[in-house]
Amino acid sequence: MPAAGRARPVPHLLGVRHHGPGSARAVGAALDALAPDIVLVEGPPEADLLLSYAADPEMQPPVALLVHAVDDPAQAGFWPYAEFSPEWVAVRYALDRGVPVRFIDLPAACSFALDRARAALSVPRPGGGPDPAETPDDTGPAVRTDPIAMLARVAGHDDPERWWEDAVEHRADHRDPTTLFALLAEAMTALREGAGGGAAASPALDEAAAPPSVFPDLEAAREAHMRLAVGTAYRQGFRNVAVVCGAWHVPALAAVRPAAEDRAVLAPFAAFGRGGVLPRVKVETTWVPWTYRRLAHSSGYGAGVASPGWYHHLFAGHDAAGMLPHWFVRIADLFRAAGRPVSPAHVIEAVRHAEALAALRDRPLPGLDETLEAVRAVMCDGEDGPLALVHDDIVVGDRIGTVPGSVPAVPLQRDLARLQKTLKLHPEAATRELELDLRKPSHAEKSRLLTRLELLDVPWGVPSRARRGTGTFREAWSLTWQPELAIRVAEAGVWGTTVLSAATNRAAELALRAESLAEVTEVAECCLRADLPDALPTVMQVLEDRAALDSDVAGLAEALPALVRALRYGDVRGTDTAALAAVVDGLLLRICIGLVPACAGLDADGAREMLRHLDEVHDCTGLLASGEGSPDDLRAYWFAALLRLADRADLPGLLTGRAVRLLLDSGRLTAEDAGPRMSRALSRGTPYRDAAAWIEGFLSGGGLLLVHDDVLLGLVDAWVAQIPAEDFTDVLPLLRRTFSGFAAPERRTLGERLRSPARGAAAGRSGRGAAPFDLGRADAALPLVAFLLGGPAPGAAAEKPGGRP
The missing domain is CATH 1.10.150 (DNA polymerase; domain 1)
Structure with a gap:
């Protein structure tokens, strides 16, 4: 739209569709033809000083401008650009030719301040739209309709994407792009007039909730700010001005309005910092890598690009x-x-x-x-x-951009970039599986970095199960770099300027603010895996204090596994874990002392929860390193506690049965020792449901025991056989739950043994607790039986003729 014939200069308005390759080609062709002396682009003015970095060869799109509040990095906004983004083409055109280039949108600081004021007064956003700090939108949150879709319907098409491809993206000839921009401007003018007389189509706020003078129309403010920025360029002596903005804004920027009207629209923002109702927000800006996968979701312009890889192909030349x-x-x-x-x-x-x-x-x-x-x-x-x-x-596509190391960033981000380069652990958009052998120094360093980031709530890597090998010297991580992690890194910057210092401070804070002993032990485990020696004294002191005051055996049992894992990790990494070992000893000893009282008075759900703790603590005792000193003593205390539990008849059968099984599997009880205990638990005086619970606890370790022990199998078989019909219905679900936990080969073998005719004698089917059938003793009685029956003695046929009868 040329300026000739106007009393007041009018800029060349290049209305575009954000992230449109056709628009990007048209912008490039238009700028070549117009040769402007300044280029103004829709975007946050706070990032003007960063525009020069776009010319750096190391800057490879897709990238995004990140603007965040200094005092609250979570309040942030992204402005992403790909190679096929018209704004990126305009910026590169200006930088390559030495032409000044500026951003002219409303400062992000104003939007942040407005959102904070609304949040403080619980005032909803206009139209209920999203936060522009999260999704800066070229059409504004209040515009409910897609202008491209409306144009497609006017043209007789029901698919706006297909219409846009045919009308713009597949245009082979862009030698006269001003025609395209003029047509789009006319169409947007008609749409805006239909939406409300050329206004920004943003519904007014409820005056009872907040006066319009306090909370301005954000869309109107954006366009007023852009008009003032264009006027400033003319006052500074520029005459050939090109503006690249969303096509929706073109009619508003083409309108000739007094600057006083635009300043009046911005008056509420002008009160920032001078005793007005809205606070001033200090912001920081930087470039961050972006990804095509992230661009395919909700982007910085309100709507994602469904096919960035296809658009890149269309723009590739x-x-x-x-x-x-x-x-x-x-x-x-x-x-x-x-x-x-x-x-x-x-x-x-x-x-x-x-x-x-x-x-x-x-x-x-x-x-x-x-x-x-x-x-x-x-x-x-x-x-x-x-x-x-x-x-x-x-x-x-899985393309991810790159940003030069010289771009200003928070110190923590710079340190993370240094570590990524040193460890050759570069961010990637696609998910990457990383397997580490902690015996290798470089792998151990990668594990420490990922664990420290996990402490800082920067989930670049997620622990996963190793696919090969066993042992604590192997780790597996699933790595996926999401652009939003840049905000997490900025937030974590409050804890320190390096990854190590930030993780150290964060670990100490997490330990001090933990609400349970288990949470403290998780922090202690992370400290050892992340190699944070400066945080360990604080964490260990908190751990000792909490453990000394915690009398809940369940809570102590919940905390123990993480500590034992930490000991094992310490062994692999060569970390000094003497203080942690002392805490583990104290926790396990207190569990041993309080185990039996803690099992009293539990209902079915409580007994099942305690069963889980029982198994976890038992597994922990097996993980403790064998050798001289406390570990063997502690295991002895633990087995003594299990024996006391196994011999109690007034505790839940689920727990006593499990205690007997653990002792049997550990070699502390023999099958002959377990048989009487099972027989007592299955006696007629025990309610059938309690007996079934004992069986469930005893057999929860697997069915191989019954496969190889005829005595115990006979006891179970005989008990099941004598359950009355009226009680069997109640017991059956418990039995099904117990036996369904066996492996399929175990169930099949048990079924075959129970069906075998010879199994009756071998398993004592004749009565409860009967001993196995002894063929040797039966053979000894055969001569007497033969004498009583008057027949020949066994083996008589083998005597020589003439021998004595």
Whole structure:
């Protein structure tokens, strides 16, 4: 829109669709033709000083401007840019030619302050829209309709994305892009007039809740600020001004209004810091890497780009003849890498198929829909499954941007970048599985870094189960870098300027603020895995104080596993764990002393919870290193506590039965010792449900014991056989739950043994507690039986003739 013929200069307004490759090409062509002496771009003015970094060769999109409040880094906003973003094209044009470039949107600090004031007074955002600090929107939160969708409907299309591709993205000729911008400006003018006479289409706030003079219309304020910024450029002597902004704002920026009116719209913001009702918010800005996967979600412009990989391909510079074949070649390479056979003939046929579909649908060029349909028909044999791979890897893509190390950042971010470079652990958009051998120094350092970030609530890595090998010297992590982690790093900056110092301070704070002993032990475990020696004294002191005051055996048992794991990690990493070992000794000793009283008076749910603690503590005693000193003594105390529990008849059978099984598996009881205890638990005086609970606790370790011990199998079999019918219905669910926990081979073997005719004698089916049938003793009685029956003695047929009868 040229300025000629106007009394007041009018800038060249290039209205665009954010992240549109067609708009980006049109902006590049328009700027080349206009040769402006300044370029103004919709964006946060606080980032003007960072624009020069966009020309750095190490700056590779996708990247994003991050603006966050200094006193609350969680209050932040992203402005992402890809290679196909019109704003990025405009910025690079200006920097490459030495032309001044500025951002002209309303400062993010004003939006942050407005949001804080609304939150303080519990005033909802206009129209109930999202927080612009989280999703700065080119159309504003109050605009309920998509302008592109409205234009598509006017043009007779029900699919706005397809219409936009045909009208803009697939335009082969952008030599006269001003025509496109003029058409978009006219269309947006009509839409805005239909929405309310050219206003920003933002509904007014409830005057009873907050006067409009206090909480201004954010959309109107943004456009007023942009008009004033354009006026400032003219007053500074620039005459050929180009403005790149969302197409929705073009009619508002083209309107000639007195500067006094725009300043009146911004009057509430002008009161910041001078005793007004809204506070001033100090912000910091930086560049951060972005990803195409994140761009495919809700982006900094209110709506995500559903297919950034496809848009990147459209913008990559391929001509109309080579664009489609190159796209299908990439898909073919992807399928071949995944083991799916795809030949050059498939690529040729897919190109023809897509072109035929476009012709049938009267489209200038095949779009994404046509290419995917061609892939499904030609390369996937009509199946939809393989298309998921195409969508994830190519349509969306896993591209991640890079930012120069010279970009200003919080000290913690710089230290993290240094460690990532040193350890060769670079951020990646795609999920990466990382397996570590902690015996290797470099792997141990990577583990420490990831654990420290975990303490700082920066979940770059998530622990996962190692796929190979066993032992505490192996770790597995799943790494995925999300752009939002930059905010987490900024938030964690309050704890220190380096990852080590921040993690140390954060660990001490977590220990001091922990509400339970188990939480403190988790912090202690993290301290050892993260190698934070300066935090350990504070954490250990808190741990000792909490352990001394905590008399709850369940709480002590809940805390013990993490401490024992920490001891093992300390052994692998060579960390001094003497103080932690003393705490473990004290905890286990107190558990041993209080175990039996803690099991008294428990209901069914409480007994089941205590059973879990019982197993965990028993496993911990096995993890404690054997050798001289306390570990063996502590195991002796533990087995003594289990024996006291096993011999109590007034405690839940689930726990006493489990205690007998643990002692039996540990070799502290023999099968002959366990038999009388089982027989007593299954006696007629014991209620059947209590007896079933004892059986459940005893057999919860697996069914191999019954497979190999005929005496115990006979006891269980005989007890089940004599349960009255009226009680069997109540006991059956408990038995089913018990035996369903056995492995399938165990259940099958037990079933075969119980069905065997010889099993009756072997397992004592004749009576409760009967001994196994002894064939040797039976053979000794055969001569007497033969004499009584008058028959020949056994073996008589073998005597020589003439011998004595």
